[in-house]
Amino acid sequence: MSLAGGHRRGYAWALSAGLNAALAAVSAKFVPSQFPRYGLVILFNVIMWGCYVNSLKALSSLQATVTNFAANFLTSGLAGFFLFKEPLSSQLLFLIVHGNYKDHEWFVGAFFIILGVFVLSKSSSPRKLSSD
Numbered sequence: 001m002s003l004a005g006g007h008r009r010g011y012a013w014a015l016s017a018g019l020n021a022a023l024a025a026v027s028a029k030f031v032p033s034q035f036p037r038y039g040l041v042i043l044f045n046v047i048m049w050g051c052y053v054n055s056l057k058a059l060s061s062l063q064a065t066v067t068n069f070a071a072n073f074l075t076s077g078l079a080g081f082f083l084f085k086e087p088l089s090s091q092l093l094f095l096i097v098h099g100n101y102k103d104h105e106w107f108v109g110a111f112f113i114i115l116g117v118f119v120l121s122k123s124s125s126p127r128k129l130s131s132d
Helices: 003-030 034-058 061-084 092-098 105-122
Strands: none
Touching (some): 034 061
16 A cells, blocks of 8 residues: 555544544433433444554554544534534635624634645655654
8 A cells, every 4th residue: 555545544544533533522412211212322433443553553553643633523513513503604705805703603614624635735744764
């Protein structure tokens, strides 16, 4: 497997970890019965940790953590908007043009998180060769 392919696979694992973390939070809010709710939260968290550990095999800990966090943040925010009718400002163009950041913190944060993940994905961190 090439280094680029390994990085791609690592990012896929990190994104999957973030998605499963968000699914754990959604199931905690969405499932009405106690036993299935806790079961799903535990299941999604176990899957999330497995995916996160696999992402650490291909990425630096910083790249894996930030990508995991970004996927969790964005998925949780969008799930809150679509499933629970939580407000998200949809005036992103107005925000960019006029610079009015009040009530637009979610999009500003999401933009900087995505930008940070992009910068980290383009950075080349030397990997330590294992001597085992």
